[in-house]
Amino acid sequence: MSSQKMSSKNKAVDAARKRIQSNRTEDFNASEIAAAIVEGKREELAKAITLIESENPSDRPLAQELLQAVKDLSFGKETLRVGITGIPGVGKSTFIERLGLDMIKDGDRVAVLAVDPSSKKTGGSILGDKTRMDELAVHSAAFVRPSPAASALGGVARATMEAVILCEAAGYNKVIVETVGVGQSETSVREMVDVFTLLLIGGAGDEVQGIKRGIVEMADLIVVHKADGDRIDTCIKTAQSYRNSLHLFPMPDGGEVVEVMTASSITGAGHHEVKEHIASLAKNWRKSGFFIAQRSNQQSDRMFYHAKDILLDKKMEDPSSKADWEVLSQEVKSGKQSAFSAAWSWVYKNQVS
Ligand SMILES: Nc1nc2c(ncn2[C@@H]2O[C@H](COP(=O)(O)OP(=O)(O)O)[C@@H](O)[C@H]2O)c(=O)[nH]1
Ligand SMILES: [Mg+2]
Numbered sequence: 001m002s003s004q005k006m007s008s009k010n011k012a013v014d015a016a017r018k019r020i021q022s023n024r025t026e027d028f029n030a031s032e033i034a035a036a037i038v039e040g041k042r043e044e045l046a047k048a049i050t051l052i053e054s055e056n057p058s059d060r061p062l063a064q065e066l067l068q069a070v071k072d073l074s075f076g077k078e079t080l081r082v083g084i085t086g087i088p089g090v091g092k093s094t095f096i097e098r099l100g101l102d103m104i105k106d107g108d109r110v111a112v113l114a115v116d117p118s119s120k121k122t123g124g125s126i127l128g129d130k131t132r133m134d135e136l137a138v139h140s141a142a143f144v145r146p147s148p149a150a151s152a153l154g155g156v157a158r159a160t161m162e163a164v165i166l167c168e169a170a171g172y173n174k175v176i177v178e179t180v181g182v183g184q185s186e187t188s189v190r191e192m193v194d195v196f197t198l199l200l201i202g203g204a205g206d207e208v209q210g211i212k213r214g215i216v217e218m219a220d221l222i223v224v225h226k227a228d229g230d231r232i233d234t235c236i237k238t239a240q241s242y243r244n245s246l247h248l249f250p251m252p253d254g255g256e257v258v259e260v261m262t263a264s265s266i267t268g269a270g271h272h273e274v275k276e277h278i279a280s281l282a283k284n285w286r287k288s289g290f291f292i293a294q295r296s297n298q299q300s301d302r303m304f305y306h307a308k309d310i311l312l313d314k315k316m317e318d319p320s321s322k323a324d325w326e327v328l329s330q331e332v333k334s335g336k337q338s339a340f341s342a343a344w345s346w347v348y349k350n351q352v353s
Contacts, residue, residue, distance in 0.1 A: 202235030
């Protein structure tokens with residue numbers, strides 16, 4: 001890196017630090033915060049996640065400094081990332097409360113993060129006021145983080161990916177990511193977890209459940225949830241019909257059959273089996289090399305998404321480029337230009353070197 005580039009990067013880090021310091025009472029020192037996170041200080045972890053969730057591009061230099069400092073301090077601890085998806089009301093949060101507490105009984109430390117694409121509209125979050133994780137949220141071996149009310153899904157997903165790393169550095173060896181199974185959010189959650197679990201309701205067809213075929217194909221494990229009371233038989237039937245239709249799908253890359261299980265988070269039935277199955281998938285994948293291969297691919301995909309964001313931010317920083325954007329986006333809105341041609345001319349008109 002040239003000394004000129006280095007000093008402009010340092011300037012940006014300094015400026016971001018000053019801005020943050022002026023907003024917060026205490027000093028923000030990336031290496032100190034990183035050390036505190038690795039020691040397991042929850043407040044520092046929460047503060048760091050807030051920084052990486054910031055939508056303000058001027059917070060990015062400090063965020064990357066912090067992430068690098070954390071990476072330098074944490075060494076290859078064995079961790080497991082579990083994604084839980086399904087429509088609102090399927091019982092994801094209730095399921096996670098039980099799964100998380102069971103994991104803690106096994107000696108794990110558990111972090112729960114949420115990705116909620118609807119938070120922009122509602123201003124709320126899936127974990128929000130009704131977390132349904134009452135016990136987990138206050139447990140000393142758990143860290144429960146509500147979904148950020150960020151504007152762009154890309155932003156939420158990017159921040160969550162990095163939050164996973166921060167939680168692991170803080171000693172949470174199990175990280176559970178909750179996401180609503182509508183929209184595109186589950187695609188990005190798929191890309192940040194090791195085991196992707198789909199929760200379904202018994203007796204309802206795919207359409208009713210808002211489940212796109214593609215999501216079923218992405219799942220490593222399907223749980224027909226709320227298998228209790230007079231719903232048990234229906235749930236068993238639904239599970240069987242999914243098992244039958246999964247036969248038509250190609251064998252997943254990991255080489256493990258997609259199990260369809262039934263469970264209830266009220267009675268606890270099936271929970272032990274689900275937890276054990278998740279552990280056995282991870283174990284088999286570690287043995288076969290698939291676990292590491294999947295994580296490495298996810299790492300390089302993340303670099304790609306980050307680069308896209310950074311390039312766009314960089315171009316927007318240039319005032320004339322920003323002004324062009326406004327003009328062109330008006331033309332797109334009024335139908336004068338196609339979105340593609342406007343984007344093309346915007347990118348090539350003011351090339352930022
Ligand atoms: N009968 C039954 N109800 C459940 C179960 N799990 C959750 N619920 C209920 O389903 C509703 C939605 O649960 P919640 O965890 O908030 O769902 P989420 O929106 O998917 O996170 C709540 O009223 C829960 O009490 C279950 O296993 N059985
Ligand atoms: Mg929920």
